[in-house]
Amino acid sequence: MHFKIDVRLDPTLGCGQAHRWRKQPDDSWQGVIGKDVLTLYQTPDGFDCEGCTDMAAVRSYFRAEDNLPAIIREISVADPQIAALSAACPGLRLLRQPEWECLATYVLATNVNVKRIAKMVESVCDHFGTDLGARRAFPTPRQILDGGSCIGECRLGFREGRFMELAQRIDSGDFNIRSPERLPYEELTARLQDLKGVGPKVADCVALFGYGRLEAFPVDVRIADEMKKRYGVTGNYQKIAAVGRERFGRYAGYAQEFLYHSGSIGAQ
DNA sequence: GGGTACCCTCTCGG
């Protein structure tokens, strides 16, 4: 199945916003969207996809409705640095990840390097997720609770308790994963931070990658470093994140991705 | 509001 989307798979799937994509020896990308194990092959105007049974789900995942050139134009017009970075990294798109999967994976993404995040996520899938053949689905809260006795094998460290409590609160309905969908940004991130293991940074990541709040501007150590080097912005989390949102506006999340990616190639 | 400990794994310098 062919998808005509303005996207480059390497920066989009390899930049660390989602953690289940693997680059194959033949340069294709394998990952899981819903119940499909997909293999994606880059083409000039998009990608070919093997294993897809739900075209709409894939288009949604890649935020096909986002007009990338228009977005880049908007965040570049008042900022030469973003203009240069986005020009140097064409086809980098934000993804729309399932809310639960996004929340659960970013709770694991504290005080570890990106490589190990992917390892923990894959371990959780391998232990609890539905078998889809080559890979397993991201487990539901119920699946995690049912198999909870072997959670130790996933080697989540001090994140284990937070992860299990999260599964418990979602499964019991104590926290309805869909109820914050219509909340404004500020209320959404505040609500998410009621959960153990969710601080301001994780809340922003979930708001951006899970709930599609493109105005969110997550600040990790790398972004903090870039904001200091490029704009002289320092301070606590709230300060730096607020500057990012104010400076880049409704598409601050895209600006954040370009800044983050620039760190990985040591550019500019 | 600022300072620390935190499970565990991988990496690096001796």
Place this chain on the structure above:
DNA sequence: ACCGAGAGGGTAC
């Protein structure tokens, strides 16, 4: 080669 120290998408206390 083998080992110990350090760092790693932050958060809770």
